[in-house]
Amino acid sequence: MKSRFLAGLLGLYLEGLMPYRKHREKKYETKYREAFKVFQEEIGITFSDEKLLIQAFTHSSYVNEHRKKPHEDNERLEFLGDAVLELTVSQYLFQKYPTMSEGELTKLRAAIVCEPSLVRFANELSFGSLVLLGKGEEMTGGRERPALLADVFEAFIGALYLDQGLETVWGFLKEIVYPKINEGAFSHVMDYKSQLQELIQRDGSGNIEYQILQEKGPAHNREFVSRVTLNNVALGLGSGKSKKEAEQQAAAEALKKLKEQL
Known part of the structure; x- marks a missing residue:
C-alpha cells in the first residue's frame, strides 16, 4: 500500500x-x-x-x-x-x-x-x-x-x-x-619549385623559367647546374645529380633570397 x-x-x-x-x-x-x-x-x-x-x-x-x-x-x-x-x-x-x-x-x-x-x-x-x-x-x-x-x-x-x-x-x-x-598557409607541404611558383603568383611578379647551364662528370656520375630566372633576372643557382634536383636547389636559393627581401 x-x-x-x-x-x-x-x-x-x-x-x-x-x-x-x-x-x-x-x-x-x-x-x-x-x-x-x-x-x-x-x-x-x-x-x-x-x-x-x-x-x-x-x-x-x-x-x-x-x-x-x-x-x-x-x-x-x-x-x-x-x-x-x-x-x-x-x-x-x-x-x-x-x-x-x-x-x-x-x-x-x-x-x-x-x-x-x-x-x-x-x-x-x-x-x-x-x-x-x-x-x-x-x-x-x-x-x-x-x-x-x-x-x-x-x-x-x-x-x-x-x-x-x-x-x-x-x-x-x-x-x-x-x-x-x-596567403601561403600551406606552402610548407610544397616542394621548393612549387613554393617559389606560389610566392610569385601571389605577388603577381611575372614568369619563372629554369635553364640547365651545365652538365659535367661521367655518365654514371652526372652533375647538373640549373638557374632560375624571373622575367629574365637570375634568382638562384643550384646543382644536383639530376635536372630535377638541380632545379629544386635553384628554387630553394631563390626562395631564400626573396624571403630575405620581404
Whole structure:
C-alpha cells in the first residue's frame, strides 16, 4: 500500500515536471533557431531547408537524448561533405597550379582538408557554439573537441551542397578556405619549385623559367647546374645529380633570397 502511494506521488511529481521540461526544451530550440538565423546572415547564405542546416550541427549524442523527436544526426552529411570538399578543393588546385605534379597536388589537398585545417575553418566561424550536443558530451568539452568540429565543418559543406548546389559551396570556400591557400598557409607541404611558383603568383611578379647551364662528370656520375630566372633576372643557382634536383636547389636559393627581401 505504501509503495503504491509513493509511486503515485512520484507519478504526480513527474507529471508536474513535464510542462516545465517541454517549456525548457522549447526555449532551448528557440535559442538555437535564432542563433542559426544570425549565422546565416553573417555568412550571407540563407538555407531553403533549414532542417538541413540544423542537422549539420546535430551531434549523435543530442539525438540519443531526444529519441522521441524526429532529429537526425550529422554523420551522413559529414560523409557527403567530405567528398564535396575534396572535389572542390581538387578543382581549385588543378586550376591554380597548372604545372604542379599529381603527387604535389595530392599532398597539398591533404593539408587543406586534414582535421587541423578543418578545425581552424570551423573555429573562425564559431561553429562550436552552434552544435547541438547531449549533456554528457557537453560536460566533457565536446564543443572544443577537434574531431567533432572537423566533422561539423564537413557536415555543413554537405548540407550546403544539398540545399544550394556546388556553385554556392564554391563561393563559400572562396571566402573561407581559398584565401588561406593564396596567403601561403600551406606552402610548407610544397616542394621548393612549387613554393617559389606560389610566392610569385601571389605577388603577381611575372614568369619563372629554369635553364640547365651545365652538365659535367661521367655518365654514371652526372652533375647538373640549373638557374632560375624571373622575367629574365637570375634568382638562384643550384646543382644536383639530376635536372630535377638541380632545379629544386635553384628554387630553394631563390626562395631564400626573396624571403630575405620581404
